[in-house]
Amino acid sequence: MNIAKTYGDMVRREIWKNSARAGKLIRTGLHLEGFRCRHLADRRLPAAYRFLNEKGITLVADALDHPERLVWTNIFAPVEIMQCFGLTCVSMENLSSYLSGFWLEDTLIDAAEAEGLSSTLCSYHRNFIGALDSGIAPDALLSVTTSMVCDGNINTFRHIERTRGTPCFVLDIPAEYSAEAEGYVVAQLRELIALLEEKTGRKLDPEELRETIRRENRSKEHFLSYQKKRMTHSFPNTLTLIVFQLLATHLNIGTEWVEQYCRMMDEEIDQYPLSDELRLFWLHIEPYMVPSLKEYLNFGREVTIAGGDFDLDYIEPMDADHPLEALARKMICNIYNGDFTRKTEAVKQYVRTLRPDGVVQFCTWGCRQSAGGVGLMRQAMRELDVPMLVLDGDGIDRRNCPDGQIRTRFEAFLEILRKRRQEMAEIPDHEERNRE
Numbered sequence: 001m002n003i004a005k006t007y008g009d010m011v012r013r014e015i016w017k018n019s020a021r022a023g024k025l026i027r028t029g030l031h032l033e034g035f036r037c038r039h040l041a042d043r044r045l046p047a048a049y050r051f052l053n054e055k056g057i058t059l060v061a062d063a064l065d066h067p068e069r070l071v072w073t074n075i076f077a078p079v080e081i082m083q084c085f086g087l088t089c090v091s092m093e094n095l096s097s098y099l100s101g102f103w104l105e106d107t108l109i110d111a112a113e114a115e116g117l118s119s120t121l122c123s124y125h126r127n128f129i130g131a132l133d134s135g136i137a138p139d140a141l142l143s144v145t146t147s148m149v150c151d152g153n154i155n156t157f158r159h160i161e162r163t164r165g166t167p168c169f170v171l172d173i174p175a176e177y178s179a180e181a182e183g184y185v186v187a188q189l190r191e192l193i194a195l196l197e198e199k200t201g202r203k204l205d206p207e208e209l210r211e212t213i214r215r216e217n218r219s220k221e222h223f224l225s226y227q228k229k230r231m232t233h234s235f236p237n238t239l240t241l242i243v244f245q246l247l248a249t250h251l252n253i254g255t256e257w258v259e260q261y262c263r264m265m266d267e268e269i270d271q272y273p274l275s276d277e278l279r280l281f282w283l284h285i286e287p288y289m290v291p292s293l294k295e296y297l298n299f300g301r302e303v304t305i306a307g308g309d310f311d312l313d314y315i316e317p318m319d320a321d322h323p324l325e326a327l328a329r330k331m332i333c334n335i336y337n338g339d340f341t342r343k344t345e346a347v348k349q350y351v352r353t354l355r356p357d358g359v360v361q362f363c364t365w366g367c368r369q370s371a372g373g374v375g376l377m378r379q380a381m382r383e384l385d386v387p388m389l390v391l392d393g394d395g396i397d398r399r400n401c402p403d404g405q406i407r408t409r410f411e412a413f414l415e416i417l418r419k420r421r422q423e424m425a426e427i428p429d430h431e432e433r434n435r436e
Contacts, residue, residue, distance in 0.1 A: 008102035011136075015107065019135030023064075026136060029102060030061035044299055046272075048264035049241050055257055056247040060098060063088040067138035072166065074145045074153045075250040075310075076334060078327045080212045081193060085200045087141065089251050092156060093285075095137060096127040097243060100289065100396045108134065109397055122366035123397040125156045132160050139164045141199055144192065148173040148337040149369060169195060173331050175338035185328035206323075212254040213320040213327075219253060220315060222262035226269055230306045231354045234275035235265075238298040239288035242305055249311045278417050279306040281351060283361035283377065284370045285395045292407035296414070303414060307354055309335065309347055340373040344380040351386055357417045358387040364395035387420065389413040 007029055014022035037054035045053075063070045071087050072095075073079060079089040099105060105123070108130030113119055115133060117126055131137040143157045143166050154170055161168040171188050174181035193204050248258045282305045287293060296303055314334045318326035331337065335346040351359065359381050363371045374390055381388040391409060394400035 002103075004101055005103045008104050011102055012104060012107055015104075015134055015136055022134075023136040023138065026099070026102065027061055027064050030057055030064070030098065034058040034061060044236055045238070045241070046235060046265075046268050048261055048268050049237060051264060052244060052248060052261055053241060055261070056244050057098075059088060059247070059252070060090055060094065063090050064138055067140055070138065070140040072140045072143035072157065072160070073251070074150065075246055076146045076148055076331060076336070077144045077171070078189060078192070078331070079251055080209065080216065080254045080323070080327060081189065081204070082144070082196065083212060083252075083254060084204055084208045085196050085202060087196075087200070089144075090140075091246075091251055092128040092153070093124045094247065094251060095131065096124040096396055097288075099127060099131055100398075103398075104131075105396050106399060120366055121156075122150070122152050122364070123394050123400070124364075125152045125366075127396055129156060129159060133163050139166050142166065142195070143168045144171070145169075146171045146173050146331060148331065148334065151368060152366070167195075167199075171331070173337060177329065177332045181332055182325055182328045185331060186324045189324045189327060209323045210320045213318050213323045215256065215259045216254040217317050217320065219248075219259045219262040220317070222259070222266040223249065223311070224315060226262065226265040227307055227312070227354070229266075229269045231279060231356070232274055233269050234272045234277065234304075235269050236299045237305070239286045239290075239294055239305075242282070242286050242308065243288050245311060277301065277306075278303040278358070278414065278421065279354075279356045280304065281306065281347075281354065281356040281359045282308040283347065283359060284309070284367070285362060285364055287362055287364070287391075287393055287395050287401060287406075289396075289398055290393065290401055290406055291403050292410060296410065303417075306356060307350065309343070309350070312346075312350060336369075340369070340376055343373065344376050347377065348380050348384060351381070351384055356386070357421065358389065358413065360389045360391065360413075362391045362393065362395065364393065365397070365400050367395075387413070387416055 011022050011025045014025060034054055034057045037050065037057060041050040069087050071082050071089050073089045073091050075091050075093060077089065082089050099108060105127050109123060109126045111130040111134055112126040117129060143160060145153045145157045147154060147170065157168045160166050169192055171185065173185060197203055248261050252258050280303065297305055313336055314330050318330060335343045361374055361377060363374060378388055389409065391406055393402065393406060
């Protein structure tokens with residue numbers, strides 16, 4: 001029996017009868033999952049991943065319990081500032097993923113479409129809107145989003161402002177960096193700080209923000225050290241936990257617990273053996289619910305996801321003495337911001353450095369930047385002579401993710417990688433050096 005689906009069916013029956021009770025069942029389910037992660041975690045997972053899973057679920061459950069401390073965001077928002085006000089940031093993608101864990105996405109997506117939302121809007125957004133407008137998710141203190149990357153973010157959060165009354169603050173991020181662009185974003189961050197001071201009744205402590213940036217820098221140092229080791233060492237993971245890692249690398253970056261998590265990864269991976277797994281570098285979101293991909297990639301011994309572009313979208317050290325300027329630069333210079341060639345050049349550099357066996361991009365339904373740029377990314381990988389697989393589907397709606405088709409294409413790709421690995425092993429060392 002699928003316990004999560006059975007529990008989700010209980011929630012589904014309450015959504016339209018008693019949305020408050022449905023919301024309470026969701027929060028209770030998250031707390032129960034947090035308890036399971038603390039006491040009954042899968043011991044096949046490294047301790048760092050077990051820590052991440054428990055901490056992430058508990059944080060979101062507590063945030064939903066206390067909406068007066070909750071801020072809806074996208075994953076690129078300056079969460080470091082909100083942390084200094086004692087607020088918890090939960091992204092639209094984050095909430096949608098947890099609701100999908102209850103197998104509720106079909107009901108909530110259909111509810112959003114019944115309001116008149118287009119079926120071509122990203123499923124994460126429709127799921128989020130369905131949850132808020134049905135009343136099963138609480139109204140937050142505020143929502144904060146950026147103009148970068150996703151053309152649906154601003155409209156989604158403004159929709160919630162209209163329907164639920166949650167104030168929406170939008171950061172307009174220029175496509176290219178310049179001193180003027182940095183100053184423009186810094187001015188907006190000062191406006192955000194003033195709004196947060198008004199909403200919370202407390203003043204920003206500049207030293208607390210500077211220390212948050214210092215922790216972020218230390219966390220990134222550990223993460224990058226881990227990432228390099230990951231290309232030679234085994235480190236068991238699951239598709240779900242790879243997605244959940246965004247809780248650390250984005251939504252809670254700069255916190256003490258994220259620094260602890262990154263340090264744990266950096267130290268713990270040394271205890272794992274060298275391995276000859278086929279290593280994939282993943283672009284965009286991982287479709288964690290696809291059965292065939294879970295079969296191959298969860299605890300995979302032959303093939304594993306060893307890195308991804310989201311976790312490496314901005315890796316430069318930040319100037320803690322000038323935190324607002326550092327946060328502005330972080331958003332403007334993110335590899336997902338601006339012209340798509342910025343992303344292709346960054347991924348090329350990651351691939352040269354990390355040397356994965358292949359690259360996979362998942363084009364989730366409704367994500368225009370992902371689907372629109374895939375041709376450029378294919379060409380970039382072709383220039384590096386790195387095999388690339390493009391999968392189409394839906395990152396969250398199981399109804400639009402054809403498992404059979406994905407299995408066929410993924411298995412064919414693995415066969416290409418195996419053959420390529422074998423051919424490379426037959427090349428004498430001096431020929432390999434010359435080829436590089």
